[in-house]
Amino acid sequence: MANQPTYEVTFLSEVSLQSRVFNDSLKKGIEHNVCMVDIEQLLESVSLGVKLGDYVLFDYHYLDESKLEQYNQARLASENNAREIIINCSRETSSEELFKWRNLVGVFYLDDDMSTLFNGLEKIFEGEMWLTRQVAQDHIEYFRSMTTAKTSQAYANLTKREKQIMYLLGHGASNVQIADELVVTENTVKTHLHNIFKKINAKNRLQALLWANNNIALEERY
Structure with a gap:
């Protein structure tokens, strides 16, 4: 560490x-x-x-x-x-x-x-x-049901790959699972996450998920 x-x-x-x-x-x-x-x-x-x-x-x-x-x-x-x-x-x-x-x-x-x-x-x-993936998904489903959001310009400014990573992140995938799904290295995933966090002003995965709930319309999020 x-x-x-x-x-x-x-x-x-x-x-x-x-x-x-x-x-x-x-x-x-x-x-x-x-x-x-x-x-x-x-x-x-x-x-x-x-x-x-x-x-x-x-x-x-x-x-x-x-x-x-x-x-x-x-x-x-x-x-x-x-x-x-x-x-x-x-x-x-x-x-x-x-x-x-x-x-x-x-x-x-x-x-x-x-x-x-x-x-x-x-x-x-x-x-x-x-x-666990199930708890993460249930957690997101619970809190997204409490809010309705329209897609912000900040999300539109993400690249296609960054949007894919946000999608997998929203389904509770770890860095390793995201890397396996996208057939890239874990370091590549970390680099993309760093860029995403910078663009949406988030410090970690939790803040990114909360940001998604408020800035991405449901039909684009899942």
Whole structure:
């Protein structure tokens, strides 16, 4: 993860022996600053003016409805639009259940091992999303149903290949999957994404997807 900024990661979980062991592994496995807190500690920190981390990592089984509501209060008070990652999620969890997180960029499941987690987190810190294709598609379908958009001139200014990549991006494809689909290298995909982000003033894949929802008509998007 050379030449990458160092991010602040808030790990929201019950403070227990198991979570402390996981937190120690997390600190060793990623080159970013990790702070583990429970919901009470989070609320206290935010009340003192401490912002949420750049990323918030949730232990899915720790957050019940009450804690989630408290988290949302802390998020609004913090005002820094942290990106959200879920761990320890059941494979049976519906996509609709995950829509409670508006800035969701990654979901990791109970049967994922630590190497999968670290690999996924690295991709997320590089600006990608780590969602199954189905969850990504459901996520986009849900939020696009809430808005109607006309195609902007900025989208019309994209090249044919850039529009193809935006289409695949909108269907939850990773860089590797896009490269395979278009029969190009992953580096070529990254170059195209860099150019797309520059043209639409987006910093990462999530912002690009949100931009698409507001700037591309549905009939052209899917």
